[in-house]
Amino acid sequence: MGRISLPFATEPPHRYRVHQMSQEQQSSEEAPSARVLIALLLPLFASLMSISSVMVALPAIEEGLGATSSDLQWVLSGYALAFGVGLVPAGRAGDLWGRRRFFLIGTAVFAATSLAAAFSPTPLVLNAMRVAAGLGAAMLVPQIIGMIQRLFTGQARGRAYGLMSTVIGVAVAIGPLLGGGLIDAAPADTGWRLVFLLNVPVTAVALIAAFLWLPKFQDRDAAKAESAGTFRSLLRLDPLGAGLLSVGIVCIMLPVIQFTNLLGAAIGAAGLALLFLWFWWEKRLGERDPDAPMVNLKLFTLPSYTWNSAVIIIYFAGMPGIWAVVAIYIQQGLGLGALTAGLVMLPSAAMVILLASQVGRRVERVGPQMLILGSVAAFVSMLVLAGAALLQSTEWASIGWVALALGVNGLSQALIIPSAQTLSMQDVPESMAGAAGGVAQSAQRVVTAIGLAVVTAVYFMVLPGGDHQTAMLVAALVIAGIMLTAVAAAVGAARRAAAERRIGSGAAFTADG
Numbered sequence: 318m319g320r321i322s323l324p325f326a327t328e329p330p331h332r333y334r335v336h337q338m339s340q341e342q343q344s345s346e347e348a349p350s351a352r353v354l355i356a357l358l359l360p361l362f363a364s365l366m367s368i369s370s371v372m373v374a375l376p377a378i379e380e381g382l383g384a385t386s387s388d389l390q391w392v393l394s395g396y397a398l399a400f401g402v403g404l405v406p407a408g409r410a411g412d413l414w415g416r417r418r419f420f421l422i423g424t425a426v427f428a429a430t431s432l433a434a435a436f437s438p439t440p441l442v443l444n445a446m447r448v449a450a451g452l453g454a455a456m457l458v459p460q461i462i463g464m465i466q467r468l469f470t471g472q473a474r475g476r477a478y479g480l481m482s483t484v485i486g487v488a489v490a491i492g493p494l495l496g497g498g499l500i501d502a503a504p505a506d507t508g509w510r511l512v513f514l515l516n517v518p519v520t521a522v523a524l525i526a527a528f529l530w531l532p533k534f535q536d537r538d539a540a541k542a543e544s545a546g547t548f549r550s551l552l553r554l555d556p557l558g559a560g561l562l563s564v565g566i567v568c569i570m571l572p573v574i575q576f577t578n579l580l581g582a583a584i585g586a587a588g589l590a591l592l593f594l595w596f597w598w599e600k601r602l603g604e605r606d607p608d609a610p611m612v613n614l615k616l617f618t619l620p621s622y623t624w625n626s627a628v629i630i631i632y633f634a635g636m637p638g639i640w641a642v643v644a645i646y647i648q649q650g651l652g653l654g655a656l657t658a659g660l661v662m663l664p665s666a667a668m669v670i671l672l673a674s675q676v677g678r679r680v681e682r683v684g685p686q687m688l689i690l691g692s693v694a695a696f697v698s699m700l701v702l703a704g705a706a707l708l709q710s711t712e713w714a715s716i717g718w719v720a721l722a723l724g725v726n727g728l729s730q731a732l733i734i735p736s737a738q739t740l741s742m743q744d745v746p747e748s749m750a751g752a753a754g755g756v757a758q759s760a761q762r763v764v765t766a767i768g769l770a771v772v773t774a775v776y777f778m779v780l781p782g783g784d785h786q787t788a789m790l791v792a793a794l795v796i797a798g799i800m801l802t803a804v805a806a807a808v809g810a811a812r813r814a815a816a817e818r819r820i821g822s823g824a825a826f827t828a829d830g
Contacts, residue, residue: 350530352526352530353464353468353530353531353532354477354480355526355530356523356526356527356529356530356531357420357461357464357465357527357531358461358480358481358484359519359520359522359523359526360420360423360424360427360454360457360519360520360523360527361457361458361461361481361484361485361488362484362487362488362519363427363431363488363516363519363520363523364400364427364454364457364458365484365485365488365489365492366488366489366491366492366495366515366516366519367396367431367450367454367492367513367516368393368396368397368489368492369488369489369490369491369492369493369496369640370492370493370495370496370512370515371392371393371396371492371496371512371513372393372492372493372496372644373492373493373496373497373500373659374496374500374508374509374512375389375392375393377500377508377509378392378440378443378509380506381506381509381510382437382439382440382443383440384440384443385440388440388443388444391444391447392440392443392444392447394570394766395444395447395448395451396447396448396450396451396454397451397570397762397765397766398448398451398567398570398571398766399447399448399449399450399451399452399454399455400451400452400454400455400458400762401455401566401570401759401762401763401766402455402563402566402567402759403451403452403455403456403563404455404458404459404755404756404758404759404762405459405559405562405611405612405752405755405756405759406554406559406562406563406611406755407419407423407455407456407457407458407459407460407751407755408459408460408462408463408751408752408753408754408755408756408758409554409555409559409611409612409751409752409755410554410751411459411460411463411751412463412748412749412750412751412752413554416460416463416464416467416751417460417464417527417531417532417533419456419457419460420456420457420460420461420464420527420531421524421527421528422456423453423454423455423456423457423458423460424453424457424520424523424524424527425453425520425524426449426450426452426453426456427450427453427454427457427516427520428453428516428517428520428521428524429453430446430447430449430450430453431446431450431513431514431516431517431520432513432514432517433446433449434446434447434450434513435510435511435513435514435517436510458754458758459751459752459754459755459758460751461481461754462738462742462750462751462753462754462758463747463750463751463754464531465477465478465481466742466745466747466750466754467747467750468532471681472678472681474739475676475677475678475679475680475681475684475735475739476674476677476678477677478677478680478734478735478738478739479673479674479675479676479677479678479680479735480673480674480677481734481735481738482669482673482676482677482730482731482734482735482738483669483670483673483674485669485730485734486665486666486668486669486670486673486727486730486731487666487669487670489640489666490662490663490665490666490669491666493658493659493662494659494660495512495515496512496515497659499511499512499515500512554611555599555602555609555610555611557598558595558598558599558602558610558611558612559611561591561592561594561595561598562591562592562595562611562759564588564591565588565589565590565591565592565594565595566588566592566759566763567588568584568585568587568588568591569585569588569589569592569763569767570588570763570766570767571584571585571588572584572585573766573767573769573770596614598610599611599612599613599614600614603615611752612752612753612756613749613752616745616749616752616753616756619744619745620813620817621740621741621743621744621810621813621814621817622741622742622744622745622753624806624809624810624813625688625736625737625738625740625741625810626737626741626756626757626760627806627809627810628688628692628733628737628803628806628807628810629733629734629737629738629741629757629761630757630760630761630764631764631799631800631802631803631806632692632695632729632733632734632737632800632803633761633764633765633768634764634765634767634768634799635695635768635772635795635796635799635800635803636695636726636729636730636768636796636800637765637768637769638768638769638771638772638773638792638796639699639702639723639726639772639792639793639796640662641769641772641773642772642773642776642788642789642792643658643661643662643702643719643723643789644658645773645776645785646706646719646785646788646789647661647716647719649785650784650785650786650788650789651709651716651785653716657716661716661719661720661723662723663720664720664721664723664724664727665723665724665726665727665730666727667724667727668724668727668728668730668731669727669730669731671731672728672731672732673730673731673734673735674735676731676732676735676736677735677739680735680736680739680740684736684739684740684814685736685740685807685810685811685814685815686811687732687736688732688733688736688737688740688807688810688811689804689807689808689811690732691728691729691730691731691732691733691736691807692729692733692800692803692804692806692807693804694725694726694728694729694732695726695729695733695800695803696797696800696801696803696804697725698722698723698725698726698728698729699722699726699793699794699796699797699800700793700797701718701721701722701725702718702719702722702723702789702793703789703790703793703794703797704718704722705718705719705721705722705789706786706787706789706790706793707786707790709786710786722793733803740810740814741757742754768799771795772792772795772796775788775791775792775795776788776789776791776792779791779792
């Protein structure tokens with residue numbers, strides 16, 4: 318089968334193509350410096366650290382504010398819900414009206430709401446600020462992907478996504494250590510507030526860096542588009558499509574967060590129906606005008622986007638759950654402290670720090686192969702973790718086996734995230750980069766929430782009839798099964814990439830011959 322021809326991708330197939338730009342834009346984008354990446358990745362670090370650090374702060378919040386278990390659930394889930402809902406509309410808005418502008422607004426919102434959360438007098442105020450912080454994070458994250466796609470090409474783009482993966486790994490790993498240290502060192506009612514305050518200086522520096530260092534040409538381009546009029550400009554955001562998608566995502570995530578009963582099942586079914594309606598609406602709108610829908614569904618006919626996004630989405634469906642059940646297993650099953658649980662997770666972060674940027678440099682040459690290797694490593698890491706649970710009742714028992722499993726998991730993360738991110742965006746037109754990144758990120762947030770609920774539910778379902786070792790064993794095997802699906806998707810992506818290379822080589826041979 319030949320390569321699908323798309324109305325928004327008429328250039329000849331070429332890996333890491335450089336899109337045609339005006340002479341002014343080209344001169345503005347030559348050799349983007351490390352300062353640009355610093356400005357882009359600092360708020361990403363803060364937004365992800367906010368998730369992992371708050372996990373260890375929940376008992377202190379409960380004591381300091383008199384929060385109920387439902388309040389505590391919404392401290393985490395409200396942020397995740399707002400984050401997932403806002404990603405696609407924010408990505409589209411950045412594509413239309415200037416990514417730098419929305420990046421600055423999102424970073425400022427995240428900083429202000431983190432500050433307000435630190436001084437919250439009641440659980441209600443705290444959760445309202447967490448929802449607002451999630452919306453701020455949703456505004457800035459798609460712009461990072463869009464600007465990397467615009468400003469970097471070739472190996473530089475791979476390195477940028479590699480550094481992005483490094484930041485993700487470090488933020489997730491260092492959050493519990495910093496949060497736990499602050500809570501242990503400060504008075505009972507102060508420690509959890511310091512966890513939220515930690516975001517403020519990071520995002521303040523990021524705001525200054527972004528204002529000084531991020532190129533301004535996209536905001537100038539957006540200003541030209543706005544001259545068409547406010548109403549017409551708002552219609553370009555596709556408000557009906559944005560509403561259908563947002564409400565659909567909320568309905569799908571609510572049963573995972575709050576309503577684990579028949580009502581939740583009905584709400585989830587309504588969410589799926591709304592997503593099908595959104596799909597129909599976007600398709601209908603795109604047939605009339607390819608630039609009108611929030612997400613041009615032709616995007617999903619790009620094999621590189623669809624296959625590689627599938628790999629990383631499947632990965633996120635399983636792996637985030639491991640951090641929750643390992644923390645429970647170490648503290649409740651083995652009777653060790655929270656600091657020990659954080660230290661056991663460090664090998665994973667170390668592998669990401671050491672390897673992710675190196676992987677990014679090699680994506681252009683061997684990206685599909687690294688994606689397969691990473692998926693296999695993810696599967697193996699879960700088998701090692703299951704083995705660690707089996708060995709716990711023998712003379713070979715050691716927490717070191719858990720650390721080894723998480724180290725292999727870090728290897729899989731270092732291989733998968735920069736490879737899949739770079740390969741999925743390689744054929745996406747720059748004008749759609751923000752929306753494309755928002756779609757992938759939203760899918761990752763939704764499956765992360767669902768996967769986390771499923772894995773922890775499996776753990777606690779097994780626990781009453783067995784023990785923590787058996788629960789850990791079963792949870793690890795469930796995730797291993799999910800990772801086998803990721804391996805199959807990675808093999809499919811590699812085969813498709815090889816077929817496209819053969820087609821491209823044949824076309825080049827014909828042209829030359």
